[in-house]
Amino acid sequence: MEGFEWLIEKNFIIESFERVKYNEPVAEFYEWLGALEDDQTIVNKADRIRLCMKFFDVDYYRMQSIKDIKRVNACHDLFCYNCQHNIALKRFGKYMPILEDLSKDFDLYHVVFTVPDSEACMLKSTIKQMYKKFVYINQYFNGSRKSSFVDFSQFGCVGIVRSLEVEFKVRKDKLWYHPHFHCVFVLKKGMNFRKVKYNCFSHSYKNERLRSFTRFEILLQNMWYMLYNDIPFTQRNFDEITRGYSCTADKCDSNEYHEVFKYAVGGLFKWKNRDLICRQVLDTLYHALYRRKIIQGYGILNRFKFDLSENDDEAIRSYYEYKKRLLAFEKPVKEVQTMSQVKRDINEGQIVYISRFKKTLKVK
Ligand SMILES: [Zn+2]
Structure with missing residues (x-):
């Protein structure tokens, strides 16, 4: 037709x-x-x-x-499923050609930063701290903040997209919030981090398969824990801490980053959580997210003007x-x-x- x-x-x-x-x-x-x-x-x-x-x-x-x-x-x-769905599609349409172009010279990683589940009364301060400390992550990776013991320039990071997602679930008759960042990191090509270590997060992944982590992931886990808890990011503290927060960094293959990106910037919450939406949840989210930017691009992914292309x-x-x-x-x-x-x-x-x-x- x-x-x-x-x-x-x-x-x-x-x-x-x-x-x-x-x-x-x-x-x-x-x-x-x-x-x-x-x-x-x-x-x-x-x-x-x-x-x-x-x-x-x-x-x-x-x-x-x-x-x-x-x-x-x-x-x-922000709470309309339909509008958020359409906004996510539009965002996807705008970013995708740029990521496709970048993937020729860089590797794309789907990076997730989590913190422990939060009760309603703590969600606002949790998200505030996550936003504040993610700025540091970006600064370390873009070189504007230096570490005395990790050379972040080795990762060759040129851009990041950071997207907040909040899941919620009922556990022991109480509603728990699980805020986390889905990110796409644009890193130097060919680093091929090898999975080397098991730790306390290894058990909690899909299919109940034990998951090992790369040194890069362990760095992110410990670093994110330290930043979030206001522990100075020094070699000594890094060597001494015995825990981190669950973080993963998966390299996106050329045939899967469309899906990964769609998932990563899908918006504030997932469709599967829709039946739990009630006044209490909305009240918590409304105040916790007041004037927060859900998606933010950094570096090369901030500089693009996402206007209509040719x-x-x-x-x-x-x-x-x-x-x-x-x-x-x-x-x-x-x-x-x-x-x-x-x-x-x-x-x-x-x-x-x-x-x-x-x-x-x-x-x-
Ligand atoms: Zn709408």
Whole structure:
């Protein structure tokens, strides 16, 4: 079919509708918090998240049975699964060509930094300390902070992306939060760290297989523990400490870093945690993350301007050419559609939905 590249698949819309179903508890939370703090801007968030994906502005080409989505009412809220999902896709689309390019000259590592699980009352201070101390990690790796006993220049780090994720789980009738950073480190090519050591974290990995760690991972584990606990990063302290925090650094093969990156910058929390979302969780996260940047690029990955690339320009041109052909038949009618109208169209299957935004959400 001509214009197929602009077609919005049925599942894409259906899945979006499924995701926004989980927004009602968030809306109720904003109403509650807005009343509690007597703050109308918070109450307004409730209205916005309730209306997410509920209205579509379309150009309707009746004779050709095509509806071109011009705008979707999206809330962009931190707790909206749908908006966060779409933002993650967009982010992925912007970073991926850059990582692909970098992978020719560098190796990419998926690095995870964790700290012990935190109770609700401690989450804000835990995250504050993680953010504060990650700055040091970046400084050691970029050379602006020197260590007396580790030569960080050996890793040839040129860039990092750091993304916060907070998982939560019920343990012994209590809710525990597990904040951690997923990162992509862009390091010198060909270091091939060998796995050499087992330690207390070796047992806790998938498939219950014992995992050994590389010297690089052990360095990160001990260093992260020291930084987080305000222990000076000296050789003596390093040699004396008997523990670290669980950190892993896995080299991404060329065929897997798409997946790794998608996972690493997927956003604040995972879909599997959705059923635990309640007022208590939202209240904790809202205050713990207030004005925090969830994703941050450093070094070479901070300097890129993630604007539309030439390819995107090309894609947009092709959209306008396609649209010109639609217009040769008829002038569209401008309509505002509700979610239920869109659902009806999809079920009946007579009308085709297209959008020029399709390309910006496209994932390999
Ligand atoms: Zn939304």
